[in-house]
Amino acid sequence: MGTVHQLICTISPGGLLFTCEDDGCGRRLAVTDDGELVIIDHGDRAVLHRGSSGGIEVTTGVRSL
Numbered sequence: 767m768g769t770v771h772q773l774i775c776t777i778s779p780g781g782l783l784f785t786c787e788d789d790g791c792g793r794r795l796a797v798t799d800d801g802e803l804v805i806i807d808h809g810d811r812a813v814l815h816r817g818s819s820g821g822i823e824v825t826t827g828v829r830s831l
């Protein structure tokens with residue numbers, strides 16, 4: 767099992783903003799009011815990111831392009 771970073775959820779005007787709490791990573795992603803997941807900053811792509819807030823839980827992994 768690899769490294770897991772925790773995402774901290776904050777409420778922003780456009781939806782929910784998830785920010786990685788790990789210094790030096792910087793992953794940020796947003797869930798819009800439409801339910802769309804948007805990655806703002808990829809941060810460290812090699813680790814698994816998890817975050818939750820209320821009834822919302824988000825898990826992002828590595829995907830090869």
Ligand SMILES: [Zn+2]
Binds near residue numbers: 786791792809815
């Ligand atoms: Zn991270």
